[in-house]
Amino acid sequence: MNELIMAKYGEIALKGLNKGTFEDILLKNIRRRLRSLGKFQYMKKQSTIYIEPLEEVDLDEALRRLETVFGIGALQRAAVFEKDFEQIKTQGVPYLKEALENVRSFKVEAKRSDKAFAMKTPEIQNELGGAILEAYPHLSVDVHNPQVTVMCEIRDKGAYVSAMRITGAGGIPVGSSGKALLLLSGGIDSPVAGYMMAKRGLIVDGIHFVSPPYTSERALMKVESLCEKLTAYCGDIRFYCVPFTEIQEALRDNCPEEFFTIIMRRLMLEIANRIAQKNDYGALVTGESVGQVASQTLKAIQCTDAAARYPVFRPVIGMDKKEITQIARKIDTFDISTLPYEDCCTVFTPKHPKTRPDFDAVIKAEKSFDFEPLIKTAVENTTVKLFRVEGNKE
Amino acid sequence: MIYLDNAATTKPCDEAVQAAAQAARLCFGNPSSLHRMGIQSEKLINEAKSVILKRLGLQGELFFTSGATESNNLALRGAAQAYKRRGNKIITTAMEHPSVARTMDELEKEGFEIVRLSPKDCLEDFEAYMADSVDERTIMVSCMAVNNENGFKTDSERLYKLVKQKNKDTVVHTDGVQGFCKTALKGDLISLSAHKVHGFKGIGALYKSDNVRILPLVFGGGQQKNIRPGTEPVELVASFAAAVKAYPCDLSHFDELKNHLCERLSRLEDVYINSIENKSVPNIVSFSAMGVRSEIMLHALEEKEIFVSSGSACSKGRISSVPDAFGLKADRADSTLRVSFCMENTIEDTDKLAEEIENGILRFRRSKRCRA
Numbered sequence: 001m002n003e004l005i006m007a008k009y010g011e012i013a014l015k016g017l018n019k020g021t022f023e024d025i026l027l028k029n030i031r032r033r034l035r036s037l038g039k040f041q042y043m044k045k046q047s048t049i050y051i052e053p054l055e056e057v058d059l060d061e062a063l064r065r066l067e068t069v070f071g072i073g074a075l076q077r078a079a080v081f082e083k084d085f086e087q088i089k090t091q092g093v094p095y096l097k098e099a100l101e102n103v104r105s106f107k108v109e110a111k112r113s114d115k116a117f118a119m120k121t122p123e124i125q126n127e128l129g130g131a132i133l134e135a136y137p138h139l140s141v142d143v144h145n146p147q148v149t150v151m152c153e154i155r156d157k158g159a160y161v162s163a164m165r166i167t168g169a170g171g172i173p174v175g176s177s178g179k180a181l182l183l184l185s186g187g188i189d190s191p192v193a194g195y196m197m198a199k200r201g202l203i204v205d206g207i208h209f210v211s212p213p214y215t216s217e218r219a220l221m222k223v224e225s226l227c228e229k230l231t232a233y234c235g236d237i238r239f240y241c242v243p244f245t246e247i248q249e250a251l252r253d254n255c256p257e258e259f260f261t262i263i264m265r266r267l268m269l270e271i272a273n274r275i276a277q278k279n280d281y282g283a284l285v286t287g288e289s290v291g292q293v294a295s296q297t298l299k300a301i302q303c304t305d306a307a308a309r310y311p312v313f314r315p316v317i318g319m320d321k322k323e324i325t326q327i328a329r330k331i332d333t334f335d336i337s338t339l340p341y342e343d344c345c346t347v348f349t350p351k352h353p354k355t356r357p358d359f360d361a362v363i364k365a366e367k368s369f370d371f372e373p374l375i376k377t378a379v380e381n382t383t384v385k386l387f388r389v390e391g392n393k394e
Numbered sequence: 395m396i397y398l399d400n401a402a403t404t405k406p407c408d409e410a411v412q413a414a415a416q417a418a419r420l421c422f423g424n425p426s427s428l429h430r431m432g433i434q435s436e437k438l439i440n441e442a443k444s445v446i447l448k449r450l451g452l453q454g455e456l457f458f459t460s461g462a463t464e465s466n467n468l469a470l471r472g473a474a475q476a477y478k479r480r481g482n483k484i485i486t487t488a489m490e491h492p493s494v495a496r497t498m499d500e501l502e503k504e505g506f507e508i509v510r511l512s513p514k515d516c517l518e519d520f521e522a523y524m525a526d527s528v529d530e531r532t533i534m535v536s537c538m539a540v541n542n543e544n545g546f547k548t549d550s551e552r553l554y555k556l557v558k559q560k561n562k563d564t565v566v567h568t569d570g571v572q573g574f575c576k577t578a579l580k581g582d583l584i585s586l587s588a589h590k591v592h593g594f595k596g597i598g599a600l601y602k603s604d605n606v607r608i609l610p611l612v613f614g615g616g617q618q619k620n621i622r623p624g625t626e627p628v629e630l631v632a633s634f635a636a637a638v639k640a641y642p643c644d645l646s647h648f649d650e651l652k653n654h655l656c657e658r659l660s661r662l663e664d665v666y667i668n669s670i671e672n673k674s675v676p677n678i679v680s681f682s683a684m685g686v687r688s689e690i691m692l693h694a695l696e697e698k699e700i701f702v703s704s705g706s707a708c709s710k711g712r713i714s715s716v717p718d719a720f721g722l723k724a725d726r727a728d729s730t731l732r733v734s735f736c737m738e739n740t741i742e743d744t745d746k747l748a749e750e751i752e753n754g755i756l757r758f759r760r761s762k763r764c765r766a
Contacts, residue, residue, distance in 0.1 A: 213694040
């Protein structure tokens with residue numbers, strides 16, 4: 001008996017004339033994710049991508065990988081049969097054992113797109129339902145609120161029986177909305193922000209600032225493992241690592257302490273602007289959340305925002321730490337984010353930062369020193385590393 | 395490269411490497427096997443035991459473990475289980491290594507009363523202070539002989555005597571990891587580790603005197619009198635003994651290094667020695683360069699190929715309870731560095747370290763307002 005996976009579209013199903021573009025990107029992303037597992041045949045039909053293995057393949061692993069592909073609303077694993085109802089009954093009913101043995105109610109939903117098939121839809125539902133009841137007498141039929149819906153589809157190429165439905169990652173396919181640069185600190189919020197923007201179809205690449213010896217090799221390793229984790233959702237991630245020590249030291253020596261963090265963030269955005277421009281990014285992404293820390297008050301955000309020449313997306317801006325943490329746990333970045341290494345943001349944290357910095361005062365303080373040569377050097381010495389998504393490594 | 399982090403781990407000595415290689419090549423039999431190959435291995439293990447016991451200068455048994463964490467767990471849980479009918483009070487200190495401290499937390503959850511004493515409350519005579527708390531319900535006293543973060547020394551011979559005077563049935567456990575080969579150790583149970591004395595990681599031992607009982611943590615095929623079953627790692631055991639045999643007895647070189655370093659550091663402004671004078675071993679020096687966070691100085695020294703620690707490497711950046719146990723204020727704890735010597739370190743090494751500390755202070759110490 002052969003099995004296949006059906007990836008049902010989420011939001012793409014609602015798209016109009018440009019639906020095809022989204023479908024193509026989704027298909028490409030799926031192929032890339034599964035490539036290393038074996039050979040598959042792909043078919044698009046009726047807002048579903050049919051993924052049929054052409055050789056012995058670990059389908060559990062394939063499903064696990066597809067669960068993090070944006071653009072998929074639901075995943076179904078189904079058995080493939082000849083279009084012969086006897087076969088569907090004799091082999092399909094035992095196939096459903098695992099899904100049905102621990103539930104009480106079910107219903108059968110049939111679809112018949114091959115109108116040449118001898119039985120009509122209600123007839124298939126009745127017959128298959130009857131056979132299931134006979135095999136699993138503990139079950140009862142509930143057409144309104146079944147615990148499990150058994151699906152039976154009669155298509156051109158064959159008949160599919162399935163009872164397993166997993167919710168997909170949702171969103172729209174990564175790569176359908178352009179490219180953005182995510183400012184990754186190593187904390188809890190920024191990976192979540194990256195995940196959320198990838199969900200809206202953005203290709204998300206990372207930028208991180210290192211200040212050795214103020215920050216350690218381990219702090220960098222931590223951010224790199226966050227990138228590695230994010231690839232499950234974001235696909236391949238380009239990681240820009242900016243040497244930031246000299247700028248931070250100049251900042252410490254030349255600017256008033258209460259503005260350290262604000263000016264530092266402005267300088268980070270300035271560097272991100274230039275890297276975005278050089279590499280064709282359309283937006284910046286940060287993990288800021290209003291009121292969380294002194295540099296994320298409205299006044300402070302006004303000061304940092306003014307340094308950006310690209311739209312800055314802050315998808316967690318209105319979320320509580322608790323909500324952000326929940327997502328971080330879901331995408332499995334929480335445990336890495338909470339490793340206790342010093343990052344660039346906490347070096348030289350002022351004892352009493354200004355929570356309501358005056359914009360003009362900040363600009364004046366920043367202008368008191370010529371950061372330009374240091375910024376130039378930092379951009380020039382930025383290194384790039386590529387993190388590939390699982391399945392696309394070889 | 396100047397390696398000054400020997401309290402974290404040491405470089406395996408040639409003797410240990412050779413002993414392991416030789417055992418692996420020639421003596422790979424299972425010590426439990428009935429044939430000659432097995433007997434050879436068993437003999438090697440028994441020889442190793444006597445080498446280590448001789449160095450300890452004690453009569454009793456030795457059980458090999460995977461390291462000090464296991465030894466501490468086995469000692470504390472094993473004795474607590476064996477003597478729980480006698481009482482439920484256990485006395486320990488607030489400066490213990492996490493492998494003791496966390497085990498105590500677990501025992502506390504299981505219903506034992508854990509008393510944690512801080513050295514800061516009685517620095518002049520901590521041994522007497524600990525023994526004072528012993529009563530007829532006290533089944534165990536556990537104290538480290540040498541603190542891993544600042545070198546503070548507890549006289550385990552004296553502590554043993556004082557505790558037994560109060561209650562002869564109280565079991566005395568000594569975490570001897572940092573003290574082994576460096577200071578005299580005494581206890582009913584003593585935890586040891588090979589990789590702090592130029593042996594390999596992955597091997598340690600628990601000494602047990604004949605008059606106390608412990609119960610095992612793991613169960614298996616009867617090896618090591620069922621206290622720690624599992625096939626004995628002959629190679630590691632042989633290397634442990636070789637390292638102990640090779641460890642020098644005259645440690646006056648440590649005093650020279652420490653005195654020289656402390657003298658150099660005393661010339662620097664706002665640098666304080668945290669190791670307590672006359673109460674610390676000479677191979678560990680803890681100090682604070684005020685106004686420079688430990689991690690920053692550590693990485694700056696690393697850039698110059700000098701390797702030190704910021705407190706204890708075992709807890710990798712997590713906040714330690716040790717500074718508090720010695721009453722160290724937060725700003726001083728924040729800038730603590732630990733230097734720990736081996737016999738190969740030289741006076742020049744300490745000079746180089748002092749120079750780089752000075753450079754680091756010039757570079758990193760924030761403007762006046764941050765000075766202590």
